[in-house]
Amino acid sequence: MSPHSALRRDATEAQRALHRPIRARLGVALWALALGTIFRYAMSLPLDPRFFGLTLLWIAIVAAAFRWLVGHQEVPFFFPLRFAVFSFEVLVAAWLAHYIGASSWLATLFLLFPAIEWNMLYPGAWGFAGSVLAILATGALIVGEAVGFVPAGALFSGIAPEYADPRYALGAFFVSASVIAGLSTVVGRYAEAGRRLARDLGTANSRLFELSEDLRESHAESEAAYRQLREAQAELVSSAKMASLGALIAGVAHEINTPLGALNSNHDTIRRAIHKLQVILEDDVVDEHELEDVRRIVKALDGVSSTNNMAMDRMLKMVDSLRTFGRVDRSEIDHADLHEGLESTLAIIAHTLKDRITVVKDFGDLPRVECYPNQIHQVFMNLIVNAVQSISGKGTVTIRTRAHGDEVTVEIEDTGVGIPPAILSRIFDPGFTTKGKRMGMGMGLLITSQIVDRHGGRLAVESEPGKGTVFSVHLPVRLPARARLGSIPGVAADGADERTGVAGFSEANESEVGG
Amino acid sequence: MPEAQTPTVLIVDDEDMVATALRSFLELETSYRILTYTSPERALEDVESEPVNVVIADFMMPEMDGITFLRNLRERKPQATRILLTGYADKENAIRAINEAGLYYYLEKPWSNEHLKLVIRNGVERSTLFNELDTRVRALEGAHQELFDIRKRLVRAFL
Incomplete structure (x- = not known):
């Protein structure tokens, strides 16, 4: 009783x-x-x-x-x-x-x-x-x-x-x-x-x-528990942010490391070559034997110079992709070209694809979509990384874009392991993960679905175990008024949230709790 | 046989810029013969007919990872010194590489040219020593066989 x-x-x-x-x-x-x-x-x-x-x-x-x-x-x-x-x-x-x-x-x-x-x-x-x-x-x-x-x-x-x-x-x-x-x-x-x-x-x-x-x-206990929950949630959000930021940084670091390694070595080679040339030119007389050396040095310099071009091109492209992805220069609502966003996302995670994953780009004719581009890029990043990770050996990731009237659809399909029907309904739950603790703390899909939600769109999933999974992002071409009037909280106010695209996550949950 | 006396360094990296940078540096600073490949499979095919003293392989390659490549190369050229070049400072892979491919050195990107030169020079020396040892052992075996034959003939002559 x-x-x-x-x-x-x-x-x-x-x-x-x-x-x-x-x-x-x-x-x-x-x-x-x-x-x-x-x-x-x-x-x-x-x-x-x-x-x-x-x-x-x-x-x-x-x-x-x-x-x-x-x-x-x-x-x-x-x-x-x-x-x-x-x-x-x-x-x-x-x-x-x-x-x-x-x-x-x-x-x-x-x-x-x-x-x-x-x-x-x-x-x-x-x-x-x-x-x-x-x-x-x-x-x-x-x-x-x-x-x-x-x-x-x-x-x-x-x-x-x-x-x-x-x-x-x-x-x-x-x-x-x-x-x-x-x-x-x-x-x-x-x-x-x-x-x-x-x-x-x-x-x-x-x-x-x-x-x-x-x-x-x-009451005091539940207040303390609530406070702890809020703290834990904030921690989770920040660790999810950090996890996606970490994945991003790891990709960028790896991608930049190769050209940087070449440039670093080349710089040293050039210095040595110049030194050698100086030594040869010191006595004003170049004999037959030294001429052979000079030819060798020039050949090396030629190789170095062409490599430098390649390396710098690669790094510039990377920086460009990053800028498109992060939109650090434009963090407000924009009429974005989703294809550009998909391309830059693919460029950033290129090192995880290499020859293992074939990417099929089935791009339709898309209008520009009014959205917060950095957040939408976060969605693409999460979904593509998930797709890549679901494939254990070689496989294909198909990115399909279509426009139907006032709505655009971006489908990301993989030939990975698929999701068993029993857990399909839980994949958007906070903390749900199949990747173990290290990967992303299971916040990826939650954040993804929240971003899509707040853009007035919806995220659907279809999966067949053993065959693969299709995630479909449906977005309205025009951002609904509630999103534009700042009910994507924290977007305008909190610049730090901007860059990782999980803006307003904690605020949204607060209103859920409050209601 | 002057070709055999010039040590050969084999460089395998799917990134052309890395292979070229390494080749440019080594050609400038050393007198080794440098072979560069962007495909590990092609490198394995060609290596059958080439003497190789030192191999530098990238870890992350789409066709075949560096450890697998070095393991395969070890079967073909057991005397060659094997060096892995990697963008990941990953202890697990390093241990695997040392155990599986009998690795001599583990280099991280971005590398230092001076260090690389040193490692390669030591590698060449090591491989040359191995080769020399091989030659001597073979010569010794030949001499031994010869002696054995002489003894056999002597014994037959006396009996």
């Missing part, structure tokens, strides 16, 4: 427990009214309006007080208030007894207090016996005066003379005794119930307090 339903049960129980004494008291009050009326009628006495008035007041006050007290257990004066109501009841009962002529004020109180006291201290049979004893002891006084044993006027001095008639006094005594016995039983019984109730309420209260403490704690 949950703590909440237990608490609700406790509250209902408490309410019922508070209503029970009201009903019992009302019963006693009505009983007093009925018995008093019958008795006075039997004695042919007029009905005293004070008697009615007091009974009705008793009923009204008790009902109102208890009704108010229910649900206000937490007010600071709850128990003093309860005591006040109880004292008032005792007073009303004493006045009632007095008005029907049971005895004097004093006698009635003598009668009342011990009776109620006994019941409060010992609820049940012992309390009842004590009450009866108290009533009988007071009754003995009244009877004693009626029969002349107690000096006349000691008890009845305060009451109307007609009530002093011993027969009447005895009858009144029995009526009030029964009423008082009832009241004392009720009060005694419910005093115990009240104590238990107070205890229960205290327990419920402390349980409520504990619960709210628990809640506060678990």
